[in-house]
Amino acid sequence: xxxxxxxxxxxxxxxxxxxxxxxxxxxxxxxxxxxxxxxxxxxxxxxxxxxxxxxxxxxxxxxxxxxxxxxxxxxxxxxxxxxxxxxxxxxxxxxxxxxxxxxxxxxxxxxxxxxxxxxxxxxxxxxxxxxxxxxxxxxxxxxxxxxxxxxxxxxxxxxxxxxxxxxxxxxxxxxxxxxxxxxxxxxxxxxxxxxxxxxxxxxxxxxxxxxxxxxxxxxxxxxxxxxxxxxxxxxxxxxxxxxxxxxxxxxxxxxxxxxxxxxxxxxxxxxxxxxxxxxxxxxxxxxxxxxxxxxxxxxxxxxxxxxxxxxxxxxxxxxxxxxxxxxxxxxxxxxxxxxxxxxxxxxxxxxxxxxxxxxxxxxxxxxxxxxxxxxxxxxxxxxxxxxxxxxxxxxxxxxxxxxxxxxxxxxxxxxxxxxx
Amino acid sequence: xxxxxxxxxxxxxxxxxxxxxxxxxxxxxxxxxxxxxxxxxxxxxxxxxxxxxxxxxxxxxxxxxxxxxxxxxxxxxxxxxxxxxxxxxxxxxxxxxxxxxxxxxxxxxxxxxxxxxxxxxxxxxxxxxxxxxxxxxxxxxxxxxxxxxxxxxxxxxxxxxxxxxxxxxxxxxxxxxxxxxxxxxxxxxxxxxxxxxxxxxxxxxxxxxxxxxxxxxxxxxxxxxxxxxxxxxxxxxxxxxxxxxxxxxxxxxxxxxxxxxxxxxxxxxxxxxxxxxxxxxxxxxxxxxxxxxxxxxxxxxxxxxxxxxxxxxxxxxxxxxxxxxxxxxxxxxxxxxxxxxxxxxxxxxxxxxxxxxxxxxxxxxxxxxxxxxxxxxxxxxxxxxxxxxxxxxxxxxxxxxxxxxxxxxxxxxxxxxxxx
Numbered sequence: 001x002x003x004x005x006x007x008x009x010x011x012x013x014x015x016x017x018x019x020x021x022x023x024x025x026x027x028x029x030x031x032x033x034x035x036x037x038x039x040x041x042x043x044x045x046x047x048x049x050x051x052x053x054x055x056x057x058x059x060x061x062x063x064x065x066x067x068x069x070x071x072x073x074x075x076x077x078x079x080x081x082x083x084x085x086x087x088x089x090x091x092x093x094x095x096x097x098x099x100x101x102x103x104x105x106x107x108x109x110x111x112x113x114x115x116x117x118x119x120x121x122x123x124x125x126x127x128x129x130x131x132x133x134x135x136x137x138x139x140x141x142x143x144x145x146x147x148x149x150x151x152x153x154x155x156x157x158x159x160x161x162x163x164x165x166x167x168x169x170x171x172x173x174x175x176x177x178x179x180x181x182x183x184x185x186x187x188x189x190x191x192x193x194x195x196x197x198x199x200x201x202x203x204x205x206x207x208x209x210x211x212x213x214x215x216x217x218x219x220x221x222x223x224x225x226x227x228x229x230x231x232x233x234x235x236x237x238x239x240x241x242x243x244x245x246x247x248x249x250x251x252x253x254x255x256x257x258x259x260x261x262x263x264x265x266x267x268x269x270x271x272x273x274x275x276x277x278x279x280x281x282x283x284x285x286x287x288x289x290x291x292x293x294x295x296x297x298x299x300x301x302x303x304x305x306x307x308x309x310x311x312x313x314x315x316x317x318x319x320x321x322x323x324x325x326x327x328x329x330x331x332x333x334x335x336x337x338x339x340x341x342x343x344x345x346x347x348x349x350x351x352x353x354x355x356x357x358x359x360x361x362x363x364x365x366x367x368x369x370x371x372x373x374x375x376x377x378x379x380x381x382x383x384x385x386x387x388x389x390x391x392x393x394x395x396x397x398x399x400x401x402x403x404x405x406x407x408x409x410x411x412x413x414x415x416x417x418x419x420x
Numbered sequence: 421x422x423x424x425x426x427x428x429x430x431x432x433x434x435x436x437x438x439x440x441x442x443x444x445x446x447x448x449x450x451x452x453x454x455x456x457x458x459x460x461x462x463x464x465x466x467x468x469x470x471x472x473x474x475x476x477x478x479x480x481x482x483x484x485x486x487x488x489x490x491x492x493x494x495x496x497x498x499x500x501x502x503x504x505x506x507x508x509x510x511x512x513x514x515x516x517x518x519x520x521x522x523x524x525x526x527x528x529x530x531x532x533x534x535x536x537x538x539x540x541x542x543x544x545x546x547x548x549x550x551x552x553x554x555x556x557x558x559x560x561x562x563x564x565x566x567x568x569x570x571x572x573x574x575x576x577x578x579x580x581x582x583x584x585x586x587x588x589x590x591x592x593x594x595x596x597x598x599x600x601x602x603x604x605x606x607x608x609x610x611x612x613x614x615x616x617x618x619x620x621x622x623x624x625x626x627x628x629x630x631x632x633x634x635x636x637x638x639x640x641x642x643x644x645x646x647x648x649x650x651x652x653x654x655x656x657x658x659x660x661x662x663x664x665x666x667x668x669x670x671x672x673x674x675x676x677x678x679x680x681x682x683x684x685x686x687x688x689x690x691x692x693x694x695x696x697x698x699x700x701x702x703x704x705x706x707x708x709x710x711x712x713x714x715x716x717x718x719x720x721x722x723x724x725x726x727x728x729x730x731x732x733x734x735x736x737x738x739x740x741x742x743x744x745x746x747x748x749x750x751x752x753x754x755x756x757x758x759x760x761x762x763x764x765x766x767x768x769x770x771x772x773x774x775x776x777x778x779x780x781x782x783x784x785x786x787x788x789x790x791x792x793x794x795x796x797x798x799x800x801x802x803x804x805x806x807x808x809x810x811x812x813x814x815x816x817x818x819x820x821x822x823x824x825x826x827x828x829x830x831x832x833x834x835x836x837x838x839x840x
Contacts, residue, residue, distance in 0.1 A: 069772055094769060102741075103759060109762055337494075339529070345514070345519075348515070352489055353490060355772055
């Protein structure tokens with residue numbers, strides 16, 4: 001069974017569910033590596049999905065509840081976004097899977113015709129929901145919305161994601177805390193492996209790519225064990241999970257670098273929940289192809305806007321005097337049409353338009369960053385691009401970041417959520 | 421002095437403030453009555469402004485704080501909005517008049533190149549701010565934002581509005597409560613007349629039309645006195661103020677009908693703060709040309725969407741099953757692109773996109789309504805249009821409306837505000 005997926009990767013497949021009289025839809029899906037950086041592990045590629053070709057490295061904005069907060073699908077397309085992420089956990093709870101299936105799956109429900117990935121819900125169950133019990137069968141938790149009790153198993157995680165209908169789906173994994181003991185992390189890793197096997201067995205649709213998730217916390221030997229084991233199972237893609245959960249950034253980078261080298265070269269590699277512009281540049285260097293994070297959209301709603309020099313908060317009074325755009329070098333809808341002073345005014349008045357305009361700016365920045373990264377890999381200049389980028393870009397202060405993250409996690413427990 | 425404005429109405433004017441070397445901008449401004457309904461007092465016309473021709477009857481969405489909440493100027497243009505209203509009171513307090521002037525006046529600051537009207541702030545001072553003292557000099561009040569004390573005089577109300585730069589500006593008026601005694605309302609009316617005279621004297625710019633505001637509460641003799649007095653002063657346009665403040669709808673309609681007949685036929689008539697689709701149809705029947713209200717945008721953010729049958733709340737669970745648009749007869753961006761079920765989901769999740777999509781729907785409805793009204797006047801079928809519209813459209817329950825308004829007014833005192 002583990003070879004089945006391997007054999008059909010990057011070959012012509014037939015959508016396996018057709019109505020009588022309906023034309024059979026042929027889709028070429030899979031991953032093709034197109035360029036490798038001569039100096040680093042960076043690579044460029046193409047992910048072929050049922051909803052179009054995605055050039056990698058790619059950043060996926062997060063549409064937790066069937067919407068990338070504040071923006072329409074058309075605005076995402078105008079920005080150049082190729083692929084988005086939605087959260088199976090949130091959609092399972094609201095509006096519910098039957099509802100999404102009845103509405104023609106998530107693409108149709110939310111009006112997004114580009115590529116899409118769903119997170120299995122593992123991370124959310126272990127971070128947002130009130131976890132009741134985890135055993136080999138699955139995870140029992142209480143909804144963060146209404147406290148109702150639910151059991152998610154590897155099999156139901158796949159059924160849910162098949163009903164949602166994204167192009168890439170994820171195995172259910174157990175996410176330990178980065179502070180957990182070796183033994184606890186090891187146990188979670190083994191359970192993740194058993195669940196990955198059951199997810200692979202449970203998959204029915206052939207027009208969705210199932211990615212495995214490497215666990216193993218901050219322990220190099222566990223990461224190695226997890227990568228080796230899952231790689232042998234022939235998944236279509238591999239994600240690195242359980243990072244960026246509060247551990248120091250340096251440690252994240254080490255784990256990512258060490259894990260990436262153990263993954264099959266011809267499969268896409270996805271670093272879950274990352275991240276900031278600087279984190280992405282570091283991770284591309286280590287051979288990562290796919291990223292998702294709520295960071296650009298969440299910080300936008302707090303007024304923090306990206307530039308090539310770092311993140312600046314438009315709420316600061318200095319911006320109230322600036323007649324020109326926030327970033328004169330930026331070609332986004334916001335910077336083309338509105339002054340920094342106007343954005344500053346909208347944020348000070350807590351006007352809803354502020355959050356959209358800031359989101360458009362930050363997503364345009366992320367998309368431009370990914371385009372620059374891809375171009376530099378294709379032109380064999382990634383190494384100097386990285387050096388220049390990091391020399392100019394002032395990353396967020398690590399201590400400030402950690403304390404902000406803690407505050408946010410505390411505030412989000414059992415309340416409205418963004419990503420989980 | 422009172423004749424000056426009369427004489428230059430609807431003739432070619434020259435913008436009076438040009439920089440050396442800058443080309444002098446010639447604008448034809450004024451009002452032209454084009455059609456009159458044979459059966460009612462309804463009329464169609466053209467308001468020529470420095471920012472384009474506005475076909476009347478017209479509905480102006482409210483952009484209190486230099487933004488029509490949730491939507492961009494481009495979205496307003498796409499809907500077909502001709503003219504918007506902004507509040508001098510709010511803009512004077514935040515971002516401040518100097519700031520707006522430095523940014524090239526409000527049109528440039530907010531990116532709206534269509535016609536614009538500013539409310540003088542009279543209504544807000546008497547409803548939102550903590551009023552400290554009103555005397556002949558002006559009104560002293562405490563800001564609803566930070567409690568700081570301000571004095572607005574008729575002269576400063578004009579200076580403020582000249583700095584903001586809208587195409588139509590309003591005199592400062594004193595707005596009594598609809599429950600005030602005859603004597604109090606009469607005194608406020610006389611003060612409003614004295615202030616109107618001072619506003620007219622204070623006006624310096626010739627590319628802005630100054631409208632007077634008829635007061636007189638619910639007393640027919642005062643309304644008659646106010647209309648007659650102000651009409652004799654030769655303003656470019658006349659507004660009916662002090663209605664829709666909590667009095668029964670029937671009374672509003674009577675006041676509007678009686679006041680409108682006393683106003684000059686060749687000048688635009690503006691009913692301030694009205695309103696609902698049915699109120700607008702009734703008022704057009706009485707000869708009103710211009711309307712503004714936060715109603716369509718505010719109720720949209722609560723999920724109440726207009727249809728030709730009345731207002732329905734998209735939050736209701738019945739909409740979660742509807743795969744088609746909320747209103748299949750509607751051609752708005754929202755109904756063309758999203759299902760009722762999706763809108764219902766966004767509202768239940770309190771997603772920010774919900775408020776924008778609902779706003780676009782309601783503003784499109786209002787614009788379509790005004791187009792239908794104008795077409796029916798031009799085609800001499802307004803009378804039957806009105807009959808058909810009112811037969812199908814279920815207005816809001818009067819008792820419910822009054823209690824909702826009271827609740828809202830209470831909640832908005834000294835907190836964030838929408839229109840005031």
